[in-house]
Amino acid sequence: MVDAAISSGTADRECMFEAFARRLPPGRRYGILAGTGRLLELVRAFRFTDAEIGWLEENAVVRRPTLDWLANYAFSGSIWGYQEGEAYFPGSPLLNVQSTFAEGVLLETLILSVLNYDTSVASAAARMVSVSLGRPLAEMGSRRTGEYSAVAAARAAYIAGFSSTSNLEAGRSWGIPTMGTAAHSFMLLHDTEEDAFRAQVAAFGVGTTLLVDTYDVPTGIALAVAVAGPALGSIRIDSGDLPTVVAAARAQLDALGAVQTRITVTSDLDEHAIAALSASPVDAFGVGTSVVTGSGEPAAGMVYKLVAHKNDSGQWTSVAKTSTAKLSVGGRKTALRRLDSAGIAREEIVQLGDGPEGAAPAPHGGLERELLVPLVQGGVVDERYVGVAGTQRARQHHAAVMQELPIEAFRLGRGDAVIPTSYR
Amino acid sequence: MVDAAISSGTADRECMFEAFARRLPPGRRYGILAGTGRLLELVRAFRFTDAEIGWLEENAVVRRPTLDWLANYAFSGSIWGYQEGEAYFPGSPLLNVQSTFAEGVLLETLILSVLNYDTSVASAAARMVSVSLGRPLAEMGSRRTGEYSAVAAARAAYIAGFSSTSNLEAGRSWGIPTMGTAAHSFMLLHDTEEDAFRAQVAAFGVGTTLLVDTYDVPTGIALAVAVAGPALGSIRIDSGDLPTVVAAARAQLDALGAVQTRITVTSDLDEHAIAALSASPVDAFGVGTSVVTGSGEPAAGMVYKLVAHKNDSGQWTSVAKTSTAKLSVGGRKTALRRLDSAGIAREEIVQLGDGPEGAAPAPHGGLERELLVPLVQGGVVDERYVGVAGTQRARQHHAAVMQELPIEAFRLGRGDAVIPTSYR
Numbered sequence: 001m002v003d004a005a006i007s008s009g010t011a012d013r014e015c016m017f018e019a020f021a022r023r024l025p026p027g028r029r030y031g032i033l034a035g036t037g038r039l040l041e042l043v044r045a046f047r048f049t050d051a052e053i054g055w056l057e058e059n060a061v062v063r064r065p066t067l068d069w070l071a072n073y074a075f076s077g078s079i080w081g082y083q084e085g086e087a088y089f090p091g092s093p094l095l096n097v098q099s100t101f102a103e104g105v106l107l108e109t110l111i112l113s114v115l116n117y118d119t120s121v122a123s124a125a126a127r128m129v130s131v132s133l134g135r136p137l138a139e140m141g142s143r144r145t146g147e148y149s150a151v152a153a154a155r156a157a158y159i160a161g162f163s164s165t166s167n168l169e170a171g172r173s174w175g176i177p178t179m180g181t182a183a184h185s186f187m188l189l190h191d192t193e194e195d196a197f198r199a200q201v202a203a204f205g206v207g208t209t210l211l212v213d214t215y216d217v218p219t220g221i222a223l224a225v226a227v228a229g230p231a232l233g234s235i236r237i238d239s240g241d242l243p244t245v246v247a248a249a250r251a252q253l254d255a256l257g258a259v260q261t262r263i264t265v266t267s268d269l270d271e272h273a274i275a276a277l278s279a280s281p282v283d284a285f286g287v288g289t290s291v292v293t294g295s296g297e298p299a300a301g302m303v304y305k306l307v308a309h310k311n312d313s314g315q316w317t318s319v320a321k322t323s324t325a326k327l328s329v330g331g332r333k334t335a336l337r338r339l340d341s342a343g344i345a346r347e348e349i350v351q352l353g354d355g356p357e358g359a360a361p362a363p364h365g366g367l368e369r370e371l372l373v374p375l376v377q378g379g380v381v382d383e384r385y386v387g388v389a390g391t392q393r394a395r396q397h398h399a400a401v402m403q404e405l406p407i408e409a410f411r412l413g414r415g416d417a418v419i420p421t422s423y424r
Numbered sequence: 425m426v427d428a429a430i431s432s433g434t435a436d437r438e439c440m441f442e443a444f445a446r447r448l449p450p451g452r453r454y455g456i457l458a459g460t461g462r463l464l465e466l467v468r469a470f471r472f473t474d475a476e477i478g479w480l481e482e483n484a485v486v487r488r489p490t491l492d493w494l495a496n497y498a499f500s501g502s503i504w505g506y507q508e509g510e511a512y513f514p515g516s517p518l519l520n521v522q523s524t525f526a527e528g529v530l531l532e533t534l535i536l537s538v539l540n541y542d543t544s545v546a547s548a549a550a551r552m553v554s555v556s557l558g559r560p561l562a563e564m565g566s567r568r569t570g571e572y573s574a575v576a577a578a579r580a581a582y583i584a585g586f587s588s589t590s591n592l593e594a595g596r597s598w599g600i601p602t603m604g605t606a607a608h609s610f611m612l613l614h615d616t617e618e619d620a621f622r623a624q625v626a627a628f629g630v631g632t633t634l635l636v637d638t639y640d641v642p643t644g645i646a647l648a649v650a651v652a653g654p655a656l657g658s659i660r661i662d663s664g665d666l667p668t669v670v671a672a673a674r675a676q677l678d679a680l681g682a683v684q685t686r687i688t689v690t691s692d693l694d695e696h697a698i699a700a701l702s703a704s705p706v707d708a709f710g711v712g713t714s715v716v717t718g719s720g721e722p723a724a725g726m727v728y729k730l731v732a733h734k735n736d737s738g739q740w741t742s743v744a745k746t747s748t749a750k751l752s753v754g755g756r757k758t759a760l761r762r763l764d765s766a767g768i769a770r771e772e773i774v775q776l777g778d779g780p781e782g783a784a785p786a787p788h789g790g791l792e793r794e795l796l797v798p799l800v801q802g803g804v805v806d807e808r809y810v811g812v813a814g815t816q817r818a819r820q821h822h823a824a825v826m827q828e829l830p831i832e833a834f835r836l837g838r839g840d841a842v843i844p845t846s847y848r
Binding site for chain 1: 425427428429431432434437439441466475476479480483485525529532533534536537538540541566567568569570571572573574576592595596602604606607608609610611612613614615619622623624626627628637638639713716717718722723728729730733735743744745
């Protein structure tokens with residue numbers, strides 16, 4: 001497309017692209033945007049190396065003028081967007097990219113890859129957090145997603161309220177708190193379960209978490225307390241009918257005097273399994289597959305569409321595909337969340353015809369919150385939204401946003417978006 | 425685990441780890457292993473940088489002896505595995521890692537991340553290929569998975585029989601044939617559909633593929649043929665009720681004399697949608713979300729377990745977790761696929777108690793094919809399985825393997841594994 005646009009003279013036409021989701025995944029009441037901080041760093045660093053240009057040339061993928069243009073590529077446009085960690089609804093204009101056609105279209109795959117994946121993880125993670133009743137959740141799913149996606153997943157889950165991750169690279173890159181655990185292989189490596197427990201306690205002290213379900217859970221718990229004493233930090237249970245096993249484990253620990261010993265459960269948990277443990281004496285959850293694969297929705301369904309371009313006289317023209325059910329709403333947009341007097345979100349208001357850089361939107365009565373913030377201006381990324389600080393900021397923003405959602409948002413049962421999206 | 429094992433003196437114990445899937449995803453008749461070639465390159469390059477060691481030290485994640493050990497880490501063990509592109513069934517011993525405990529356990533997350541993701545894509549892709557009736561499939565899902573996973577997905581889909589990808593980096597890194605397409609944004613950028621078609625034909629000639637569903641499909645087709653002439657290479661349709669729209673498009677093209685013009689369809693295709701187009705005059709498919717997310721199964725469910733270790737007298741001891749339903753079969757294993765006289769697979773035979781480096785397995789009658797091949801020996805990777813050549817080899821192996829599967833394997837309806845796994 002860039003190649004054809006350069007040759008037809010339309011590559012430099014000023015455009016506005018928008019990333020949005022036409023709908024939420026089936027049954028979901030809200031989505032949580034994530035990936036913005038990662039994306040901004042990737043956009044800033046997006047360049048074509050000599051090796052890449054050489055490959056494109058050798059394989060005649062594009063022609064000389066395009067090769068030259070790519071070799072000098074650096075995004076110089078502006079990006080507005082919802083803050084990372086923000087809730088969103090069908091049609092929420094999550095990201096607005098204003099640039100030449102060529103600069104903006106080149107980012108399409110990068111923008112959608114990052115936002116679709118990270119958002120799918122954050123949207124699932126938020127549901128798990130909302131049913132955890134304040135008990136900490138650790139992200140432990142690195143092995144169930146691509147090796148780079150694993151780092152992104154740890155970050156997205158943390159933004160959505162998870163407490164920690166087992167992915168050390170996510171700790172190093174993004175400042176996410178990390179935790180570790182012993183697997184069954186560590187137990188099986190040793191000649192006896194007691195040897196394994198003694199080795200672990202010798203290495204990490206009695207505050208460690210001992211995995212008690214390698215052979216027989218009651219025997220494992222008795223042995224764990226015998227080895228570490230009643231000050232044992234935690235036990236982990238990774239299998240079995242969890243409500244039953246956890247209740248029995250708590251009773252056994254208490255009877256052994258290990259009343260402060262915590263119970264961590266793992267074992268294919270998702271939001272429904274966590275909710276089913278509401279009344280169980282679980283102290284912490286470890287979640288793997290379901291969080292890193294978006295709990296059944298591994299791509300958030302976000303699309304990136306050209307919504308407007310400037311004509312030769314400098315006027316913005318709204319554009320949209322019109323043929324079928326895949327409708328898009330053309331035009332530049334601003335977005336507001338209308339809150340009631342109690343501060344609860346009641347409506348997502350999308351105003352057409354006014355770019356995010358335009359005049360302040362007209363008031364609609366009640367309390368309203370502007371949703372689009374400037375992220376990149378003239379190619380310069382706002383530092384507040386990137387790096388470790390940006391990740392913390394996103395987590396804090398997310399926590400505040402969740403307080404605004406109507407209580408119906410947190411029902412796991414299937415339903416529609418918890419607030420309507422209105423176009424004005 | 426490495427830290428505790430170093431301090432307990434068990435880190436250097438010789439171990440065998442195995443990667444396998446306890447079951448296929450619900451309803452699937454077979455799985456397709458992918459990721460091996462990528463994995464071998466990653467294992468070979470797996471080192472800890474000074475920055476990483478420094479972070480582990482600053483954050484007191486592990487202690488000094490472990491830091492020193494990590495700083496010198498390079499995998500020196502051996503790996504046997506099923507060939508990339510191979511079919512597998514519940515319990516198939518897909519990868520055997522023989523090394524010290526510390527060397528082997530350190531690779532767990534890397535091995536599972538790569539194999540779970542790539543295998544989920546290849547397993548879905550193979551089902552799509554099997555119902556495509558020989559018509560080419562292009563992988564176009566980069567924007568629906570993490571930005572690095574996108575490259576892996578293109579490679580895995582190609583191994584499983586896709587013809588090409590829209591991901592240029594997959595072309596550059598792995599030699600996958602690439603293709604491109606114009607999106608609706610290119611159409612909308614231009615003042616009229618005719619301007620857009622003229623720009624594209626001017627850039628790429630009449631052999632290009634014109635996207636005809638931006639406004640109205642019959643009008644778009646008429647215009648496309650008017651602009652490019654009856655030698656137009658292809659049209660693409662990305663929306664609507666495809667069987668109906670495609671039939672009408674073919675009739676219209678034929679009436680316009682464009683009898684050689686091909687019809688490419690895209691639009692949330694999966695194996696079921698492709699099968700539903702069996703009788704439609706579609707010439708090529710473009711598949712996005714469903715292939716890169718494993719068509720509902722984004723992680724293949726592979727696990728990595730310690731199955732044996734050598735005791736102090738040099739004897740292998742089989743080990744397995746025994747507590748619950750998550751059963752594993754301990755011990756070193758060899759694997760054979762038993763074929764009938766017509767060369768059709770009838771049984772997956774897993775022989776216990778004999779490592780892959782052991783004596784040749786006893787014959788069971790009939791034609792048998794050994795499934796485990798040496799991939800890494802003493803830390804040295806077999807070059808035949810990596811890089812562009814390894815990817816081509818995997819694709820060819822996959823094509824041969826698919827000829828062996830019983831015809832029932834290709835039914836999309838739900839069912840069990842198409843051949844049984846027997847332990848002997």
